[in-house]
Amino acid sequence: MARSDAAEKLRGDARYVGDMVVPRMLHGKVLRSPYAHARIVSIDRSAADAMPGVVAILTGADLLDIDPYFGHAIKDRPIVAIDVVRFAGEPVAAVAATDEATAEAAARAIVVEYDELPIVGTIEEALAPGATLVHDQPLRPGAFHGLGTLAERDGNICYRYTIDRGDVDAVFAAADIVVEDDYVFPGVYQYAMETHSVVAQVDSDGITIWATCQHPFLVRAEIAALFDVPLGRVRVIVPYLGGGFGSKSYTKMEPITVALARKAGRPVRIVNRVDESMVTTRRHNMTARVRTAATSDGCLLARDVKAWFDTGAYADNGPRVTATGGDAAPGPYRWSAIRVDAACVYTNTAPSGSYRAFGASHLQWAGELQVDEVARRAGIDSIEIRRRNLLRPGELVRPGGKPLDADLVGDLEKVAEALGWSGEKDPDTGRGVSVGLLAAGAHPVSSAVVRMEADGGAVVLVGSTEVGQGQRTAFAQIAGEVLAMPAERITCQGTDTRFTPYDRSTGASRSTTLAGLAVQRAADAIRVDLLDIAATVWPGDPGAIELRDGAAWHGDESRTYPELIAKRFGLSGGQLIGEGGVHPEGTGSYAEGPVFWEVCIGAAEVHVDRETGQVIVHRTATVADVGRAINPQLVERQDEGATMQGIGNAMFEEMVYVDGQLLNDNLLEYRIPTIEDLPMHSSCVIVENEDGPGPFGAKGCGEGALAGIIGAIATAVADAGVPMTELPFTPERVWRRIQELKEEPS
Amino acid sequence: MRIALELNGAQTSMDIEPQEFLLDVLRDDLSLTGAKRSCDTQVCGSCTVLVDGAPVSACSYLAAETDERVVTTIEGFRDTPAFEPIAAAFTRQAALQCGFCTPGMVLTIHALLEDGELTDEASIRRGLAGNLCRCTGYRAILDAVSEVVAARMAR
Numbered sequence: 036m037a038r039s040d041a042a043e044k045l046r047g048d049a050r051y052v053g054d055m056v057v058p059r060m061l062h063g064k065v066l067r068s069p070y071a072h073a074r075i076v077s078i079d080r081s082a083a084d085a086m087p088g089v090v091a092i093l094t095g096a097d098l099l100d101i102d103p104y105f106g107h108a109i110k111d112r113p114i115v116a117i118d119v120v121r122f123a124g125e126p127v128a129a130v131a132a133t134d135e136a137t138a139e140a141a142a143r144a145i146v147v148e149y150d151e152l153p154i155v156g157t158i159e160e161a162l163a164p165g166a167t168l169v170h171d172q173p174l175r176p177g178a179f180h181g182l183g184t185l186a187e188r189d190g191n192i193c194y195r196y197t198i199d200r201g202d203v204d205a206v207f208a209a210a211d212i213v214v215e216d217d218y219v220f221p222g223v224y225q226y227a228m229e230t231h232s233v234v235a236q237v238d239s240d241g242i243t244i245w246a247t248c249q250h251p252f253l254v255r256a257e258i259a260a261l262f263d264v265p266l267g268r269v270r271v272i273v274p275y276l277g278g279g280f281g282s283k284s285y286t287k288m289e290p291i292t293v294a295l296a297r298k299a300g301r302p303v304r305i306v307n308r309v310d311e312s313m314v315t316t317r318r319h320n321m322t323a324r325v326r327t328a329a330t331s332d333g334c335l336l337a338r339d340v341k342a343w344f345d346t347g348a349y350a351d352n353g354p355r356v357t358a359t360g361g362d363a364a365p366g367p368y369r370w371s372a373i374r375v376d377a378a379c380v381y382t383n384t385a386p387s388g389s390y391r392a393f394g395a396s397h398l399q400w401a402g403e404l405q406v407d408e409v410a411r412r413a414g415i416d417s418i419e420i421r422r423r424n425l426l427r428p429g430e431l432v433r434p435g436g437k438p439l440d441a442d443l444v445g446d447l448e449k450v451a452e453a454l455g456w457s458g459e460k461d462p463d464t465g466r467g468v469s470v471g472l473l474a475a476g477a478h479p480v481s482s483a484v485v486r487m488e489a490d491g492g493a494v495v496l497v498g499s500t501e502v503g504q505g506q507r508t509a510f511a512q513i514a515g516e517v518l519a520m521p522a523e524r525i526t527c528q529g530t531d532t533r534f535t536p537y538d539r540s541t542g543a544s545r546s547t548t549l550a551g552l553a554v555q556r557a558a559d560a561i562r563v564d565l566l567d568i569a570a571t572v573w574p575g576d577p578g579a580i581e582l583r584d585g586a587a588w589h590g591d592e593s594r595t596y597p598e599l600i601a602k603r604f605g606l607s608g609g610q611l612i613g614e615g616g617v618h619p620e621g622t623g624s625y626a627e628g629p630v631f632w633e634v635c636i637g638a639a640e641v642h643v644d645r646e647t648g649q650v651i652v653h654r655t656a657t658v659a660d661v662g663r664a665i666n667p668q669l670v671e672r673q674d675e676g677a678t679m680q681g682i683g684n685a686m687f688e689e690m691v692y693v694d695g696q697l698l699n700d701n702l703l704e705y706r707i708p709t710i711e712d713l714p715m716h717s718s719c720v721i722v723e724n725e726d727g728p729g730p731f732g733a734k735g736c737g738e739g740a741l742a743g744i745i746g747a748i749a750t751a752v753a754d755a756g757v758p759m760t761e762l763p764f765t766p767e768r769v770w771r772r773i774q775e776l777k778e779e780p781s
Numbered sequence: 782m783r784i785a786l787e788l789n790g791a792q793t794s795m796d797i798e799p800q801e802f803l804l805d806v807l808r809d810d811l812s813l814t815g816a817k818r819s820c821d822t823q824v825c826g827s828c829t830v831l832v833d834g835a836p837v838s839a840c841s842y843l844a845a846e847t848d849e850r851v852v853t854t855i856e857g858f859r860d861t862p863a864f865e866p867i868a869a870a871f872t873r874q875a876a877l878q879c880g881f882c883t884p885g886m887v888l889t890i891h892a893l894l895e896d897g898e899l900t901d902e903a904s905i906r907r908g909l910a911g912n913l914c915r916c917t918g919y920r921a922i923l924d925a926v927s928e929v930v931a932a933r934m935a936r
Contacts, residue, residue: 041872044880045864045887047815047855054814135809228819228827228881228915277817277881278915309820503879503916668875675918676878702820702913709910710919717920 036522036666039508040275040501049275052232052247053306060234061090061131063295063305064138066145067314068120068127071156071383071695072167073149075118075127083130083144088137091299092145093129098294105257107179107285109193109350111170112386114261114290120149121169121348122385123696124314129291131299154383156695158322158343161191161382169348169381178260179253179285181478182354193346194354194379196361200434201372206337210328214408218325218401219761222345222690223318223683225390226707227502229277230307231315233292237300241268242293247276249284249500250540251530257286258293273530279502280680281389282316284542285352310700317690318390319344319356321397325364327405333413335406335424337372340364342398344387346379351388353379359394359474362433363635363742366402367443367472368424373433383695389542391680392473395635395742399471400685400749404758407467407750417468417750418451425470428726432472432632440726440734441634443470446658449720450743453656454638463645464653465755468638469746475735476630476728477543480618482536483553485514487561487611489604491585491596493518495527495557498538499550504737505669506546510554512665513730517558518565520585520596536614544633544735547665548727549617555730556615564611568599631727631734634660637681637743643755648770650752652682654716657740662727673737674719681744683708687763784848789813789857797844804828804839807854815855815884819913826912829885830854836892855884863891866929876925878916886912890926899930 043049080092095103095117103114115126128145132138155161155169174188185194207213227247234245241264248254251271259269276283288305296303307315323342329335342360346353361377390396410420425443426432432439447470456466484496495510507527515522530538538550562582569587570577572594579589586593594602601607640654657674664670687706691698699705719740727734745762752759757772785794788811797806807813807830816839817827823838830839831853832846858864867887870876877883886909893899893908905926914922 037872038875038877040880041875041877042868044877044883045868045871046859047884049880050814051817051881053818054808056812226915228825228879228913229817230819276879277819278879280915306818503881505875505878672875672878672917672921675920676916677918679918680915701822702824703822707913707915708919709913710923711906711910713906713919713923717918 036508036512038505039511051229051275051277052234052245053229055234055245055304057234057236057302060302060304061133061299062135062138063129063131063292063303064135064142065126065291065305065311066128066142068116068123068125070120070149070151071123072152072154073120074152075116075120076148076150078128079146083141086137086141086144088133089130089141090133090301091131091295093295093298097298101261101263103261105261105286105290106350107177107253107257108352108354110175110177112349114294122314122383124385125348126291129295131295131303154695155191156383156692158345158380158382161380166191169383178256180354182358191381192378193350193381194357196358196377198361198373198375198433201337203337203339203372203374206372207326207328207339210336211331212329212409212412213326214405215326216760218323220321220397221762222320222692223390223688224313224690224705225280225282225318227278227280227282230309230312231283231288232306233288234302234304235292235296236302237293237297241270243270244289244293245272245274246289247283248273248289249279249502249542251500251532252498252537253540254286254289255532258289261290262293271532273500275529276500276502280391281393281542284389284540287315309702313700314385314697316351316388317385318393319346319353319387321345323398323401325401325405327409329409329413331413333410333415333420333423335368335370335409338365338370338402339374340398342377344377344379345382345384347382347384347386349386350379351386353387356389356393360397362474363395363471364398364402366399366406367426367432367470369426369430384692385697391677392635392738392741395471395473396684396745399469399635399742400746403469403746403750404753407753418447418456421447421470436628437632440631441660442724443634446634446636446660446722449722450636450638450656450658453718453720454640454654463755464640464642465751465753466640467747467750467754469743469750471635471742471746473633473635473739473742474629475544475633476548477545478539479549479630480537480539481549481553482538482616483550483557484536485554485557485561485613487596487600489597489600489608489610491524493525495525495554496535497527497550497554498530498532498535499546500530500541502541504546504673505666509547509551509665509669513551513554514558517555517562519582544738545630547733548630548729548735551730551733552617553615557613560613560615561611564613565596565599568603569594572602633735633739634658635739635742637740637747639744639747639751641748641751641755643752643757643769645773648766648773650686650764650769652686652714652748655714655744656718657743658720658722659736660722661736662729662734663723663725663732664721665733667721670721670736671719674740675717677737677740678717678744679708681741682712685745685748685763687765689763782845784845786847786849787851789853799845801844802840803830803842803844803847806844807839813854813856817881817885826889827882827885829888829912831888831892834892834895836889855888858888858891866932867891870925870928874921874925876917876921882912882914886914886922894929894933899926902927
């Protein structure tokens with residue numbers, strides 16, 4: 036089925052938050068700190084106040100009547116800076132004016148006097164003895180971290196995730212092969228093309244916001260808590276989003292926009308520039324020390340990982356990213372001992388949050404490089420070592436939690452075949468594979484309502500967000516399949532928390548799996564209702580009635596859905612309403628998790644130019660292990676998009692920070708992939724083993740390929756003779772490594 | 782200052798500030814929101830509109846420069862016959878996801894097709910390098926445009 040939103044988007048009719056205009060709306064602009072760490076001595080707003088068209092100016096002093104700190108994991112972030120700024124780009128004030136140019140000019144006219152403080156600009160600086168503390172108050176847990184009991188802050192470390200199983204030191208001491216190295220993953224910007232944008236309206240009805248958010252119900256909860264308003268009086272409306280990839284998960288620009296609208300007494304719209312969104316959220320940079328122990332014949336024994344995730348000045352989703360990274364660190368192998376110590380570290384840089392396949396993207400490539408190195412020393416092939424050591428379905432991935440629910444060996448063989456693994460190649464060409472697992476699904480709470488209208492069409496109400504993945508199309512297909520009617524007659528629109536039922540979040544590849552399951556159950560309630568009505572048409576033989584082609588059939592006789600609804604309600608009006616939900620059931624709790632293991636698998640063929648250090652990605656292949664593809668075309672698009680983002684992450688994307696200042700905060704200097712970076716050959720294999728927990732055996736996709744492709748490019752470049760331990764693989768970095776290798780005794 | 786232009790087939794005159802960019806005039810004054818703002822630096826192509834048939838980045842193009850010229854936005858192009866084959870190929874290939882880049886992409890493709898610049902895969906890669914798409918990974922866009930090119934050549 037074609038995307039239900041194709042025409043709207045092609046014709047330029049699809050409305051995004053930045054296109055929204057509400058009556059009496061003002062335009063907001065944010066004044067941001069130029070310093071990475073400083074005390075605010077004074078704020079002089081008199082010149083800005085005097086400018087014609089300026090309606091309101093918000094500073095920390097306007098927030099004395101509320102607890103102005105938010106954060107779903109750790110409540111550490113003020114709506115605007117209060118007394119101190121902790122990163123360059125932190126909001127210090129905001130202006131609402133009658134037009135955007137006036138708001139911007141007024142924001143520039145505010146004079147802030149700062150007293151600079153020492154900064155910790157890197158993980159190393161933050162961990163050094165006696166390091167300046169980014170936060171000096173006790174840690175306050177947020178309402179939605181889902182990580183059990185949070186420990187107290189330890190210096191600049193705000194969260195720690197550990198796994199300790201087996202006698203790691205003893206296994207390493209006895210192992211034939213030990214591989215160890217340090218790895219660096221850069222800060223990366225998600226670059227959803229639409230920047231963070233919010234329209235907020237505060238009046239006696241409560242708070243209404245139109246927001247670029249992936250998690251409308253979590254934003255609602257944070258806004259309700261911040262401004263002390265009942266949940267039912269906070270209304271979050273989410274139209275189309277111009278991409279998310281995690282950058283719009285949790286709460287971002289909503290609180291400052293609401294606070295400004297509250298001060299102005301009129302609706303306010305804030306649309307970030309790209310440079311502002313780049314300091315609103317990003318992917319964690321990470322350093323890690325990874326060790327792998329194995330026998331001389333390539334049997335993997337133990338893995339030991341220490342990793343530090345730079346969460347910037349505020350935790351955002353850092354704790355969850357750190358935990359997921361910790362889960363991904365061992366890799367999907369049968370270890371006899373594992374030790375993981377992953378720390379989430381504050382620094383004076385922009386806050387880091389979610390980005391597609393977080394955790395797995397950070398660490399899978401490092402572990403996979405070591406698996407290949409073990410294979411090289413053991414004298415076996417990259418495919419063979421994985422075939423021998425990969426977990427089989429039903430085996431435990433980590434202590435506790437869901438056993439493996441995917442056929443990794445089967446996926447590996449498919450991805451290798453799709454790439455053309457065994458073909459001839461020259462010495463400058465490298466091929467690599469990488470396999471990993473990502474704890475997916477987040478918290479399993481979703482609900483949906485399906486309404487069948489009197490004309491036999493239906494409406495799906497669901498609280499997860501259409502970020503571009505095509506969920507509205509997929510939900511219509513799921514409901515259509517249950518209701519035995521064409522998906523084209525089923526409409527699914529955006530979230531409005533006043534009317535759409537609760538959904539926990541949009542991310543972690545969960546929408547088709549969990550919201551989709553809720554839609555399936557809601558549609559099933561209507562199916563049962565339709566059969567009940569039909570049973571009054573043909574009494575005495577309910578088992579002989581079936582739903583087909585938008586009608587109930589009994590032998591050769593049929594009643595269309597509109598006829599059945601008219602029979603129920605007596606007139607041609609009325610509506611059948613079905614509700615469906617998913618919540619943590621049985622023993623599979625969130626703490627034990629995950630909802631499912633997303634397979635992160637990719638293969639790549641690269642060419643390395645030894646003179647220039649330039650790496651070209653010629654071929655890629657991915658496997659979308661989705662259980663059941665509700666819409667195969669949309670599944671392929673997910674993997675293709677993730678592949679390209681993986682190429683960007685691996686080859687050139689990198690936020691360059693020096694002394695707490697982001698140097699490349701624009702698309703000229705921060706390069707993302709263009710169509711010219713598309714490999715000459717790329718393919719996606721869909722695997723449908725119906726082994727997922729979602730509707731019809733489906734499970735999510737769209738993230739795994741990103742981690743898979745980063746890992747595959749890393750192992751492919753190593754296969755061409757250049758093992759790299761720092762991403763991205765820019766020509767300069769690769770060239771330097773080639774020179775180092777020439778000097779090293781082999 | 783006052784400018785007079787042909788906008789989406791209609792003669793239009795309006796008062797603008799000399800420093801105003803075309804994207805602001807289109808979006809804020811004329812409510813033509815099909816052109817999107819993203820990078821603001823002529824890199825991403827999501828604000829692409831046509832001036833005298835040539836694609837320009839409206840985010841960085843002075844509105845004053847459109848005086849006496851012909852401006853086409855997606856709101857004008859979508860009701861012309863040339864829109865249909867591009868839209869059909871994009872729909873068939875699902876060559877869009879979030880849709881934010883799509884109107885700009887469609888206008889660039891149309892302009893390049895009219896100029897005969899799209900003939901093979903290499904020319905499509907070269908021609909569309911100024912229109913970023915973060916969602917699709919470009920494979921489907923390449924396939925959709927290849928279809929349109931092939932259909933035109935077969936005519």
